Amino acid sequence: MPQGATVTSTLKVGDKAPDFTLPAHGGREVSLSDYRGQNVFICFYPLDWTPV
Numbered sequence: 001m002p003q004g005a006t007v008t009s010t011l012k013v014g015d016k017a018p019d020f021t022l023p024a025h026g027g028r029e030v031s032l033s034d035y036r037g038q039n040v041f042i043c044f045y046p047l048d049w050t051p052v
Contacts, residue, residue: 017042 011017021031032040 024030
């Protein structure tokens with residue numbers, strides 16, 4: 001879990017995701033709210049150099 005993050009509840013199928021901000025390529029940040037009104041697919045991809 002990222003530093004300073006807290007878990008307040010568990011999401012269930014059909015729940016709206018809470019807004020969050022993550023670091024992106026090039027040192028910028030991206031928030032889920034940046035894509036409000038659009039379909040968003042979130043995929044957590046392990047780093048290529050990590051062991052399987």
